[in-house]
Amino acid sequence: MHTDPDYSAAYVVLETDVEDGLKGYGITFTLGRGTEVVVCAVNALAPHVLNKDLGDIVGDFRGFYRQLTSDGQLRWIGPEKGVVHLATAAVLNAVWDLWAKQEGKPLWKLLVDMDPQTLVSCIDFRYITDVLTEEEACEILRQSQVGKKEREEQMLAHGYPAYTTSCAWLGYPDATLKQLCSEALKDGWTRFKVKVGADLQDDIRRCRLIRNMIGPEKTLMMDANQRWDVPEAVEWMTKLAEFKPLWIEEPTSPDDILGHAAISKALAPLGIGVATGEQCHNRVIFKQLLQAKALKFLQIDSCRLGSVNENLSVLLMAKKFDIPVCPHAGGVGLCELVQHLIIFDFISVSASLQDRMCEYVDHLHEHFKYPVLIREASYMPPKDAGYSTEMKEDSVKRHRYPDGEVWKKLLTAQGN
Amino acid sequence: MHTDPDYSAAYVVLETDVEDGLKGYGITFTLGRGTEVVVCAVNALAPHVLNKDLGDIVGDFRGFYRQLTSDGQLRWIGPEKGVVHLATAAVLNAVWDLWAKQEGKPLWKLLVDMDPQTLVSCIDFRYITDVLTEEEACEILRQSQVGKKEREEQMLAHGYPAYTTSCAWLGYPDATLKQLCSEALKDGWTRFKVKVGADLQDDIRRCRLIRNMIGPEKTLMMDANQRWDVPEAVEWMTKLAEFKPLWIEEPTSPDDILGHAAISKALAPLGIGVATGEQCHNRVIFKQLLQAKALKFLQIDSCRLGSVNENLSVLLMAKKFDIPVCPHAGGVGLCELVQHLIIFDFISVSASLQDRMCEYVDHLHEHFKYPVLIREASYMPPKDAGYSTEMKEDSVKRHRYPDGEVWKKLLTAQGN
Incomplete structure (x- = not known):
């Protein structure tokens, strides 16, 4: 579906006037074009943040x-969905980064230590009190x-167990697939994800190869x-069942x-x-996915x-419904961010590793000041303050x- | 929820190189801020339209x-929701306007005459074939x-029967309410909508007054x-039931x-x-609202x-489920647009006026070249070519x- 991704990100920097010069950094990424629209929405949200006290x-x-x-x-251009919600995520991620830095803790630890x-x-x-009230949420955390x-x-x-998606993107030739897969096995990976849905015969061949x-x-x-409509998803996956997949992710519209x-x-x-969620746009959708089994x-x-903020509500609803x-x-930096949430989830909410693992994709970490640390196919908890x-x-x-010079070169090459 | 609306719109003009100088006009509105984000998304979509043949x-x-x-x-910043879908609407509305003009017909008539x-x-x-296939859609239209x-x-x-929302916005003092209501009665209106949900006692007083x-x-x-969560909606409306409302619109999250x-x-x-739909973001949501009764x-x-395009699929699904x-x-121009769709719906799809009516709000029509014509509380079919x-x-x-001079004055007054 996303055939020509060229990762890009809206990057929010919150500056403060405190003496330590503390800054908060927030991010949301896109597949390339579209980031300019998200940036426009970030600017529209800015008045809510500027000159406020942390x-x-x-x-x-x-x-x-x-x-x-x-x-x-x-609210009219959302609410809580699409561009304006991506922008909200970037702004709030920066606030959480700033708060965790001010407290001198990595975000997961800030959350773990909070009453x-x-x-x-x-x-x-x-919009979620029919499934989870504040009192119930408190009780889950207390227990x-x-x-x-x-x-x-x-x-x-x-660390927290991870799985790799880096081996089997659509479009990789079989030789590449084999090589990446055998390297991953050598590195200790035990969980693998393969992209499917473009061509059934191709899927069968690739899944057989990997299995x-x-x-x-x-x-x-x-x-x-x-990629699929509902009947098509069932039909297609029935034909891939022999390769014993644990899950089929995003079979249809989010x-x-x-x-x-x-x-x-x-x-x-x-x-x-x-499995689904990466394009589920808010807690109301997750609430219903849980209600509807x-x-x-x-x-x-x-x-x-x-x-x-919103992820906390989803972690707590998932706990209530006993869904891992x-x-x-x-994407850009998503591994860096989600590791905090899932480590918190294990320590303070789910208390279980059963059927649980966090996706890992091995790219773009070199741009981050505090890149993820993977050891034996697990995310090691970050120790630096922030998110x-x-x-x-x-x-x-x-x-x-x-x-930036990368863009300048590109635009010059394109004659712009 | 939308306490300070100040209607604004993204306005798309498609120019052509044909000798008649034909242009297509498309619109999507917002409540004020946010239109700049939609415009940014329109620009992102522009390469799909520029230099194409109608x-x-x-x-x-x-x-x-x-x-x-x-x-x-x-697609990542949607898909088919929020800002990018509003922008899609504006662009496609312009294409339909252009097409109808080229055919020399008002849009409703273009649709009615199409096989x-x-x-x-x-x-x-x-994403809707589990409920409506192309063949079923054709069959509905044929019947x-x-x-x-x-x-x-x-x-x-x-004409097509309308109802008025202009009498009873939240915040109107009772005297205004009374006056607007008695004027509307004099003008022949028989269906009235009142805004509720801010304060129960206030709602009871206002609903009693209007009833x-x-x-x-x-x-x-x-x-x-x-305004409400699910349990709250049920509780609140139970208390307003004595005033015999036909429907409660948008009781909770869309x-x-x-x-x-x-x-x-x-x-x-x-x-x-x-009743709901004005903020339902695509056909997949409508499909499920119908499936779930x-x-x-x-x-x-x-x-x-x-x-x-997308509204056609929703009209056909509604027909299949027998929902009016x-x-x-x-908003800005919405009356002008939807009248075409609902007149087409009556002639070519639903074939019924039972429990059906189209909202009418009496504002901003003065800015349109072909404003709606209301006669005896009904929308009279537009006769000019286009949408x-x-x-x-x-x-x-x-x-x-x-x-523009209106903005210049405003910005000068604000010292910008």
């Missing part, structure tokens, strides 16, 4: 979230206090990137809750679960949902549109 | 729709050929503009299909139907859905941001 913002974080997402005029009452005070429960310390130690020692290489015990997932439910029901007897794996995204969260990563959103100064300078 | 576009209109909505990079096969060739059935000529004559003679003025026989509708279904189920015994009145919007379509109007989207040249010039 203490006032995080002191009433629910109110601030509501202010951004329910701006009386901007339940303060945590839920960051969440806007509007997960047991064993928190041990789980934090476990994370620091062993043969990784053997029957390791985990294989499939990802259709929304808006189609009832469609996902129908696919889930049809594929359950084949042992295939449905439409998924078996829930894939949050730090740059599409309204930052940590397996974050979407990749790992900050990019290297030189990378930003070189890639800034349109005056 | 014949090629409408000759494969489904393909063109797919091209706009599935642009490999821009079923050509009509469905404008629709992208992606509605019976009596078409008579229904067209009926429309030309009597007393219009009497028990005339129709009263209520509109909450998404994304909450299952929430609307729960509210529908709870309010049905009270004789209150659920979540609404009793379906409110399409010409400027939020992907223009005529009652378009959303108001009635063209604005008066002087209005555009005066209101253009930031160099």
Whole structure:
């Protein structure tokens, strides 16, 4: 579906007037064109942030979230979806980065150390109280206090399990596929995702190749990137069932809750679960996916949902419905961000690694000041203060549109 | 929810190189800020339209729709929702206006005269084939050929029934309410909509006042503009049931299909139907609202859905589920646009006026070159060629941001 991605990002820098010169960095990425539209929306949101006090913002974080997402005029071009919500994510990610830096903690640790009452005070429960009230959310967090310390130690020692998507993009020739797959096996990866949905015979060949290489015990997932209608998804996956995929990701439109439910029901007897979330636009969609038993794996995204605030509500709803969260990563910096959320989820919410893993894509980390650290196919908890959103100064300078040198060269080559 | 609207619009002009100097005009409006973001998205879509041939576009209109909505990079910031879909609507509205002008027909008549096969060739059935296939759509249109000529004559003679929202916005003092209501009664209006949801006691007083003025026989509708969570909607409307509203519009989040279904189920015994649609972002959401029996009145919007193309699919799905379509109007030019769709719907799809009416808001028509004509509380079918989207040249010039004289004065007054 996304045949010509050329990753790009809206990068928000919040400057402060405190003596330590603290800055907050926020990001949301796109596949190339479209970032200029998101930047325009960030500018439209700016008046809500400029000249505000960080203490006032995080002191009433629910109110601030509501202010951004329910701006009386901007709400019309959302609400809480598409461009304006991506922009909201970028702005709020910067606020969380700033807050964590001010507290001198990596974001996951800031969240882990927060008492339940303060945590839920960051969440806007509007439109989800039929499934999760503030009191229930608090109770879930209180119950997960047991064993928190041990789980934090476990994370620091062993990290959070990851899976790789870097081996099997559509369009890779079989030789590349084989090579990447055998390298990944050597590096200790045990969970692999393959892209499917363009051509059935091609899918069968590639899935057979990978399943043969990784053997029957390791985990294989499939990802259709929304290519199918509901009946087509069921038919197609029935034909790929022999390769024993754990899940089929994004079988159809991210808006189609009832469609996902129908696919889930049809594929359950084949042992295939449905996974989705990277393009689910807000907590109201996730609420319904859970209500409708439409998924078996829930894939949050730090740059599409309204930052940590909205993701907290989704983690808590997933816990209530006992559905494992397996974050979407990749893009620009998404691995850097989601690791904080999923490590927090394990320590303070889910308390389980059963059926859980976080996506990992091996690209663009070189542009980040605090890049992810993968050890034995696991995300090791970040130790630097903040949300790992900050990019290297030189990378930003070189890639800034349109005056960075990378762009200048490109535009000159195109004769613009 | 939208407490400070200050209507604004993205206005697309398609110029052609034909000798007659034909132009197509497209529009989508916002509540003020946010239009600059939509304009940015329109510019991002422009390469799909520039230097194209109108014949090629409408000759494969489904393909063109797919091209706009599935642009490999821009799709990420939607897909088919929010800013980028509003921009798609504006662009496609301009294409339809141009096409209708080229054919020398008002848009409704262009649609009415089109054979079923050509009509469905404008629709992208992606993600809705589990509910409506191309063949079924054709069959629906074929069956509605019976009596078409008579229904067209009926429309030309009597117009399409409308209701008014101009009497009872929140914030109007009771005296204003009374005055507007008695004026509307004098003008022959028989259907009235009142805004609710801010304060229950205030709602009770205002609804009683209006019901007393219009009497028990005339129709009263209520509109909450998404103010409530699901349980709150049921509770609140139970208390307003005594005023016998036909429907409660937008009781909760436009994304909450299952929430609307729960509210529908709870309010049905009270004789209150659920209406929604003005912020439903695409056909996939409407499909599910129909599947889930979540609404009793379906409110399409010409400027939020992907223009005529996507609205056609929704009209046909509504027909299949036997749910009346009652378009959303108001904003900037929305009355001008939706009248074409609903008149077509009556003549070629629904063939019924039962429980059907089109919203009317009495403002901003003075800026349009072919403003709506209301006679005896009905929309009279437009006779000029096109989609009635063209604005008066002087209005555009005066209101253009930031160099129109209206803006110049405003910005000078603000010291900008």
